[in-house]
Amino acid sequence: MQESVPFSGKKTRQMALPEITMKRMGAKKILVIDDERDFLYAVEELLHIGGYEVLKAESGSSAFALLKEEVPQLILLDYKLPDQNGLE
Numbered sequence: 001m002q003e004s005v006p007f008s009g010k011k012t013r014q015m016a017l018p019e020i021t022m023k024r025m026g027a028k029k030i031l032v033i034d035d036e037r038d039f040l041y042a043v044e045e046l047l048h049i050g051g052y053e054v055l056k057a058e059s060g061s062s063a064f065a066l067l068k069e070e071v072p073q074l075i076l077l078d079y080k081l082p083d084q085n086g087l088e
Contacts, residue, residue: 031055031072033063035082041080060084 006025012040037058044054055070059061060081 003005010032029053029055029070029072029074031057031063031066031070031075031077033057033081034078035059036078 001070007056017082023078028051030047032040032043032047032054033056035058040056055066055072057066060083063077084085
């Protein structure tokens with residue numbers, strides 16, 4: 001039986017983020033931005049079942065306002081929003 005060897009063969013260390021950043025980030029936050037409410041709430045329910053905290057926004061401007069207060073780990077973004085596109 002072979003022993004498993006780490007890919008790099010080196011010990012790694014995790015870099016600690018400042019405590020205040022960790023508090024703002026929280027755990028498993030996902031921001032969902034979509035102007036279709038039915039889709040937005042369906043995705044929210046599925047993500048809640050998966051154990052995620054879900055933040056929602058129905059426009060680009062409301063998403064930017066929310067991002068001033070929260071730091072999600074992932075953003076799911078509709079490309080075509082009423083006030084701007086997903087690249088702006």
